[in-house]
Amino acid sequence: MIETQDLTKEFDEFLAVDRVSIRVGAGEVLAVLGPNGAGKTTTVRMMTSILVPTRGTARIAGYDVVRDAAKVRASVGVLTEQHGLYERMKVLEYLDFFGEIYHLTKNVRQTRARELLERFGLAEAMNRRVGDYSKGMKQKLALVRALLHHPPVLLLDEPTSAMDPQSAKQVRDAIIDLQKEERTFLITTHNLTEAQALANKIAIIRHGRIIAQGSLAELGQQMGAQVRIELRVNGALNGVAKDIGDMVEICDTGDGWLQYSTPDASVTNPVLLRKLIGLGVEVVSLTPITSTLEDIYLKIMEEDEVVHPMQSL
Numbered sequence: 001m002i003e004t005q006d007l008t009k010e011f012d013e014f015l016a017v018d019r020v021s022i023r024v025g026a027g028e029v030l031a032v033l034g035p036n037g038a039g040k041t042t043t044v045r046m047m048t049s050i051l052v053p054t055r056g057t058a059r060i061a062g063y064d065v066v067r068d069a070a071k072v073r074a075s076v077g078v079l080t081e082q083h084g085l086y087e088r089m090k091v092l093e094y095l096d097f098f099g100e101i102y103h104l105t106k107n108v109r110q111t112r113a114r115e116l117l118e119r120f121g122l123a124e125a126m127n128r129r130v131g132d133y134s135k136g137m138k139q140k141l142a143l144v145r146a147l148l149h150h151p152p153v154l155l156l157d158e159p160t161s162a163m164d165p166q167s168a169k170q171v172r173d174a175i176i177d178l179q180k181e182e183r184t185f186l187i188t189t190h191n192l193t194e195a196q197a198l199a200n201k202i203a204i205i206r207h208g209r210i211i212a213q214g215s216l217a218e219l220g221q222q223m224g225a226q227v228r229i230e231l232r233v234n235g236a237l238n239g240v241a242k243d244i245g246d247m248v249e250i251c252d253t254g255d256g257w258l259q260y261s262t263p264d265a266s267v268t269n270p271v272l273l274r275k276l277i278g279l280g281v282e283v284v285s286l287t288p289i290t291s292t293l294e295d296i297y298l299k300i301m302e303e304d305e306v307v308h309p310m311q312s313l
Helices: 040-047 069-075 091-101 104-119 133-147 167-180 192-198 216-222 240-244 266-276 293-307
Strands: 004-009 015-024 029-033 056-061 076-079 153-157 184-188 199-205 209-214 227-233 249-254 257-262 284-291
Touching: 004 040, 015 056, 015 091, 015 184, 015 199, 015 209, 015 249, 029 192, 040 153, 040 184, 069 076, 076 133, 091 104, 091 133, 091 266, 104 133, 133 153, 133 167, 167 184, 167 192, 184 192, 192 293, 199 293, 209 216, 209 293, 216 293, 227 240, 227 266, 240 249, 240 257, 240 266, 257 266, 266 284
Parallel strands: 029 184, 029 199, 076 153, 153 184
Antiparallel strands: 004 015, 004 056, 199 209, 227 257, 227 284, 249 257
């Protein structure tokens, strides 16, 4: 549903996007992460046929972003950082206006608008002017507009920014529900916890380049991240850390528990468990602690900084 190959954009002497290649299937969520100015927004603008690539190709829902620009725009719902809302219009009038642009019948666009406003908790404010909405409400209204024509692909730039926790959860729940309908998402975000919860795939962009991409597990493997395990025992540790210190790397200890890392838990854990049982230690649990996306992201960025230090513009 989303496919780019060596997608590149230059502005005079500035290389904003450098040979970006990604592929996102139906029903998948790709989270694109990176610092401000990394090329995320420029990439999205090329995918929506707003900017013409300097080199490379992009296809959205099977349509080429250059040759089939009108079909691309009809196939995507877009939430950008600058919403461009018409603040003097009333909300229902505003959505009806955009429904006409997408060639929806009057009945369809009115029904769809009310359903979406209800879904995102805006039903009680549907007769107010757009300019009277709070920042978070405007964010949700822009998302309603992006969903109005039932697009198969959604490109969302910071979809939950400026939202209170309850509103942000409504948006995340909606994304999860829409995945079940085989909708495809590309989300740019700085919220790594949210990206970890929603995304099937992660792409990290820096200086216009994709420096890493894959699932959370795949990125962890690429970084050589070791599995971290928490061991809990009945009573005090009483020298357990010293007993197993030659088998694993002890990371942290507490009252009746310790954490250790190992490159391969499937090999280490059975051996370690047999040793502890032989020592008479009552093991309560062995629990894997998954590396967070934040841990992996920071490590990837740190390593890329060493290889490709920041160049002055």
